[in-house]
Amino acid sequence: MKAYVFPGQGAQYPKMGLDLYEKYPEAQDLFNQANKILGFNITDIMFEGSAEDLKKTNVTQPAVFIHSTIMNEVLANNEKPDMVAGHSLGEFSALVANKTLSFEDALKLVSKRAEAMQKACELQPSTMAAVLGLEDELVESVCAEIDGVVVAANYNCPGQLVISGEIAAIEKACEELKNRGAKRALVLPVGGAFHSPLMEPAREExxxxxxxxxFNTPICPIYQNVSTFAVTNPSEIKENLIFQLTSPVKWTQSVQNMINDGATSFTEIGPGKVLQGLVKKIDRKMVTSAPEL
Structure with missing residues (x-):
């Protein structure tokens, strides 16, 4: 069974999507449609902007979504997935791939999500940190001991967990995690505490x-970050998507459930190769690839 997985924020790079635009007329149509939906020419930034230009949240999230979704549309002429999943923002691309959302509706939601997250970041200074080399349970227990808001946010693969919260609480947690044997506990260059209670204003918006x-009935199940199990009910998909911003991304658990349900290969659709690497760390025997375009 074929699993398609879609990356999230951080996968962007300069000139992303330009090869698709130049090679496929259907890609050109969708890029032009995206510019109209957003009300500005995001293609100018994607194709000609610097890495710094692409880091702005209102650009990054739509850009990664557009790249992933258009790549899938070009690929979808040949084959369909048996199951899909997306890492954080990537969940919106996955929902277009399995026909739950239209391209237009999903892009509008992604744009709204980016704006809402930016506002929440400005309300309270906050950050995230990557923790390497510890069991998930130990990281969770250390977070629980720290004064202030700090929680497990991204379960990326065994031994790699990202924590999220208030700046002071994150710094204290990093010190304590190093004392407990973490190989690394490194504050990340991000603008806020994504997938934590501090995103509540964005979740509400x-x-x-x-x-x-x-939301339509999908053509195949999605394994969502919040629940980690196969979902096909549109109401349930909606509810999980609403709570995604304040809940952890349970990527390890989602991939394990996809494998348990029969996934034999994982195709990463979108910029970068991060998810292929994470899948291999979760199960080294699993076949991973990117689409040939």
């Missing part, structure tokens, strides 16, 4: 937009 959007 995005929830309204999600509730007003039409």
């Amino acid at each position: 995005l929830a309204k937009a999600i509730e007003e959007t039409n």
Whole structure:
């Protein structure tokens, strides 16, 4: 069974999508449609902007979504997935791939999500940190001991967990995690505490937009970050998507469940190769690839 997986924020790079635009007329149509939906020419930034230009949240999230979704549309002429998943932002690309959301509706939600997250970041200074070389349970227990908001945010693969929260609490947690044997506990260059309770204002804002959007019955299950199990019910998909911003990304658990349910290969669709690496760390025997375009 074929699993398609879609990357999240951080996978962007200069000139992303230009090869698709130049090679495929259907890609050109979708890029032009994206510019109209967003109200500005994001293609100018994607194709000609610097790495710094692409780091702005209102650009990064739509850019990664657009690249992944258009790559899948070009690929979809040949084959369909048996199951899909996306890492954080990538979940929106996955929901277009399995026909739950239209390209237009998903892009509008991604744009709204980026704006809402940016506002939440500005309300309270916050950050995230990568923790390497410790059991998940130990990281969780250390976070629980720290004064202030600090929680496990991204379960990326065994021995790699990202924590999220208030700056002072993250710094204290990093010190303690190093004392407990972490190979690394490194504060990340991000603008806020994604997938933590500090994203509650963004969750509330995005929830309204999600509730007003039409979700179709998908052509194959999605394994969502919040629940980690196969979901096909549109109402359940909506609810999981609403709580994604304040809940951890359970990537390790999602991939393990996909393998348990029969996944034999994982194709990463979108910029970068991060998810292929994570899948291999979760199960080294698993076949991983990127689409040939």
